[in-house]
Amino acid sequence: FLKNQPPQSRTTTPPIVEIKPMEPNSALWGQNFPNQWSTFQKTKDNNIRTTYGGSEKFSHLLEDPRQVILFAGYPFSKDYNEERGHMNTLIDVQATKRLILKPGDPKETHATCYSCKSSDNPALWQKLGLEGFDAMTFTEMTPNMKNPIGCANCHEAGTMRLIVTNPSLDNALKAQGKDWHTFTRQEMRTVVCANCHVEYYMVGDHKVLTFPWANGTRIDQIVDYYENIKFSDWTYPGTNTPMLKAQHPEYEMYTAGSTHYMAGVACADCHMPYVKDGAAKFSSHDVHSPLLNPELACGQCHTDTDYVVGRVKEIQEQVFNTKIQAEDAIIDAITAIQAAASNPKADAKLLDQARSLHRKSQFMWDFVSAENSMGFHNPEYILKILADSTNMARQAQMLASQAAGDPKLLQTGIYDDMETKPAPAQ
Amino acid sequence: FLKNQPPQSRTTTPPIVEIKPMEPNSALWGQNFPNQWSTFQKTKDNNIRTTYGGSEKFSHLLEDPRQVILFAGYPFSKDYNEERGHMNTLIDVQATKRLILKPGDPKETHATCYSCKSSDNPALWQKLGLEGFDAMTFTEMTPNMKNPIGCANCHEAGTMRLIVTNPSLDNALKAQGKDWHTFTRQEMRTVVCANCHVEYYMVGDHKVLTFPWANGTRIDQIVDYYENIKFSDWTYPGTNTPMLKAQHPEYEMYTAGSTHYMAGVACADCHMPYVKDGAAKFSSHDVHSPLLNPELACGQCHTDTDYVVGRVKEIQEQVFNTKIQAEDAIIDAITAIQAAASNPKADAKLLDQARSLHRKSQFMWDFVSAENSMGFHNPEYILKILADSTNMARQAQMLASQAAGDPKLLQTGIYDDMETKPAPAQ
Amino acid sequence: MTKYLVIAALAVAAISLGLFVYVTGAPAYAGTDPATCNNCHAMDSQYENWYHAGHAQETTCVECHLPHDNPISYWLAKGKTGMHDVYVFSTGQTPVMIRAKEDTKQTIQANCIRCHQSTVEDVVAGAQPFDRHCWDCHRSVAHGARGISIVPYQDAVLYPSK
Numbered sequence A, B: 001f002l003k004n005q006p007p008q009s010r011t012t013t014p015p016i017v018e019i020k021p022m023e024p025n026s027a028l029w030g031q032n033f034p035n036q037w038s039t040f041q042k043t044k045d046n047n048i049r050t051t052y053g054g055s056e057k058f059s060h061l062l063e064d065p066r067q068v069i070l071f072a073g074y075p076f077s078k079d080y081n082e083e084r085g086h087m088n089t090l091i092d093v094q095a096t097k098r099l100i101l102k103p104g105d106p107k108e109t110h111a112t113c114y115s116c117k118s119s120d121n122p123a124l125w126q127k128l129g130l131e132g133f134d135a136m137t138f139t140e141m142t143p144n145m146k147n148p149i150g151c152a153n154c155h156e157a158g159t160m161r162l163i164v165t166n167p168s169l170d171n172a173l174k175a176q177g178k179d180w181h182t183f184t185r186q187e188m189r190t191v192v193c194a195n196c197h198v199e200y201y202m203v204g205d206h207k208v209l210t211f212p213w214a215n216g217t218r219i220d221q222i223v224d225y226y227e228n229i230k231f232s233d234w235t236y237p238g239t240n241t242p243m244l245k246a247q248h249p250e251y252e253m254y255t256a257g258s259t260h261y262m263a264g265v266a267c268a269d270c271h272m273p274y275v276k277d278g279a280a281k282f283s284s285h286d287v288h289s290p291l292l293n294p295e296l297a298c299g300q301c302h303t304d305t306d307y308v309v310g311r312v313k314e315i316q317e318q319v320f321n322t323k324i325q326a327e328d329a330i331i332d333a334i335t336a337i338q339a340a341a342s343n344p345k346a347d348a349k350l351l352d353q354a355r356s357l358h359r360k361s362q363f364m365w366d367f368v369s370a371e372n373s374m375g376f377h378n379p380e381y382i383l384k385i386l387a388d389s390t391n392m393a394r395q396a397q398m399l400a401s402q403a404a405g406d407p408k409l410l411q412t413g414i415y416d417d418m419e420t421k422p423a424p425a426q
Numbered sequence C: 001m002t003k004y005l006v007i008a009a010l011a012v013a014a015i016s017l018g019l020f021v022y023v024t025g026a027p028a029y030a031g032t033d034p035a036t037c038n039n040c041h042a043m044d045s046q047y048e049n050w051y052h053a054g055h056a057q058e059t060t061c062v063e064c065h066l067p068h069d070n071p072i073s074y075w076l077a078k079g080k081t082g083m084h085d086v087y088v089f090s091t092g093q094t095p096v097m098i099r100a101k102e103d104t105k106q107t108i109q110a111n112c113i114r115c116h117q118s119t120v121e122d123v124v125a126g127a128q129p130f131d132r133h134c135w136d137c138h139r140s141v142a143h144g145a146r147g148i149s150i151v152p153y154q155d156a157v158l159y160p161s162k
């Protein structure tokens, strides 16, 4: 019976249909690669939740109302949800209340927000160029957005090799003197995710998508970068702090000397483990929390899956608790700075020092909070960042009190004392 | 291959000499077990230093003068050195300036300080009982101390099985409803170290050695324990804080859900790796830093020794930096509390809250600092403890400032601003 | 009573053996050639990793995976596990991750000690039972790195990069 086994199918040959470069329609690619396509489509309907992640679109603002305060004056205080699978990108980006679509509004949302949401982008970037793409408004771009994320965001048609498709990533690597064409296959299994799972900001009136990596991708290097160009996303109400918002820095966090990264493990090893279809083996394209299929995601390397999943629980709980403490400290600081700022006699120099610490402290907290593994991607690094963030927040509060010459500003535990917790802004 | 092996030294049969129960003289046991004895003797002369540990008897006070301030008013501000191998215990305990030997001095050092330093103890404990042993003064006990640590501290003569020899450990386990006789062999490979590598305090005038484990061995449970019995080691000068001193809590730290403990790894796996004499394996009794022989200590479990040793470096650096930040925060707090305490108008209630946070914050820092792996035994747990410690120290400073109604007490970075750093006390 | 059990056991053994040989139709399975195990791609990664680990020169699969205390238990086990493997495989029930069963681990451990007695008897001996697996420490000895592997076991074909 060993003879009449299905032959080991080589998933890469032979192509049934020719795929043209940057083909946006994943269904066409899918004819050549049914396994990858069928698993990819599962990302549409996943809705299982895990303790801190998973694929259910719950509201982070309702889960943790502290974030309503921390993002006050910024669209994230209105609507900020748990992310879902790759095929939901268009639905979700178009549904978020964070968008400002009123034509002519100086803050009107740009097409930049589509950068990481569609397989139509590679072709459009080639046609319009990065700046041309981003210069358009969100509304102007919408008609071009026919497909969510798809094969073309990660693969080169024909060869199927992994490639950098986002020009901003290409630029960011160049700024560090790196050329992704020289990367190994194993490196690409991580770098391909950096097309999107990275911290970013927008440059100039054309809102050109840029990654703040010129000094490197470690937290202190990114903070320095923003300090040097004096960038800020919004001004915090009452404190007048020029704030920074962090966004899903999975790549920066994971590659900052984490256990797994140092050991040569790639994003795809855990999030796209190999699965068997009869005799054929292929990478699951149903990308989601590895805690939903740990036998596959971790079991290939860890013989005792229950042990490692138990570790994840411990690591995440510890990070979660430390993260909440940082939030409480920042809220205490904000309240003090607001009081000091409204005090005409307050010492301006000390007040500015307080603001600068508030700015850094909240960005460092956000860098952890906006990262989506609740600490697992790099536990020690992340706990260190939270320790620093809390320390800075406390010092910011002290400076505010000194500025106002008023020790009454040193009240702590303000959030816990609130009778009613804040609801998402309108 | 299997035939031409060198003859095997059978440690189990037949004993060359009969060893009487609790025999203090290790040389006698050594006649039966030459390999273990010869490696054990190496602990005498080891003197290689590692980045944060090793066997060179350097002064922690000269390395980090902050600790002179933190231990002000307590003997640890006079003399606190890096520990060495097991055969140096008597030399080192008798040489330390921390002893108070003036007869009749109410603080005169008790024999309790010999508890973990000699293989004469098991016999003496049986003869005098724990309380009888500890009731004697250090000077009175000295003539009985003929041997440093030896076989009798860990092994049962005859069977050679690992046993709990320190009555205080037996009591502490009982207080948790545990009976070490039911422990597995693998558990004993960790528990045997808990005869000594644990946090402890002394009860009553007879200074009875006790481990604060009744609520459990996690940091918060130990803090609660000391809070409930209102215990304190000394009163901090100027602040009047009732302080707690932590001591080498390797066992508590390591067993608090660390990566390795959860994976079933024992102290002896890393600190007493098997070595070969010809073909025969035995446990190296030359106990020291595994970084001095990582190929043996880590190499069998981790095929890539350089990788794991590199990880240790990263983990320890991160913990070290975070630890120093906590020290700076505590020193800032101490300075503020001293100022507030010397202010007659200061609010007594707020001042007491400040003291209570200073007490907890410094004990938690010390629990990490007095632990000897510079974080490696349990990186995440330890970074969390440091984050909490720093957060509490900052809040202690704020409360002091509120108590005195004086924002000038909020000065930070006091240690860095010092012209001359403090030298060990006399 | 026990007499009947023994007979029953032998009967079962005989039948299963017969069945095993019949189903596979490959007397080769009575042999010890690791390549035979590898006829089955379910065994690919174990074969691969065994081939590249320290034991390949000296030690075949069955040296570790079948009891060697006496021929009876050897053939009983060979029939039992062999039947099991073939059954699970040919009925397409091959699990996501293949793991050694508890009794398999005991068999393996006994074999480690059988061959390495002179090396380990001093540490295995003692008043308390030696209650851990050799490969808790020698994680790479049999099938490549264990718990620390950075190369997923099961895809030597698709994933040769490391």
Ligand SMILES: [Ca+2]
Pocket (backbone or CB within 6 Å): A053, A054, A055, A056, A082, A083, A084
């Ligand atoms: Ca999610």
Ligand SMILES: [Ca+2]
Pocket (backbone or CB within 6 Å): B053, B054, B055, B056, B082, B083, B084
């Ligand atoms: Ca030492």
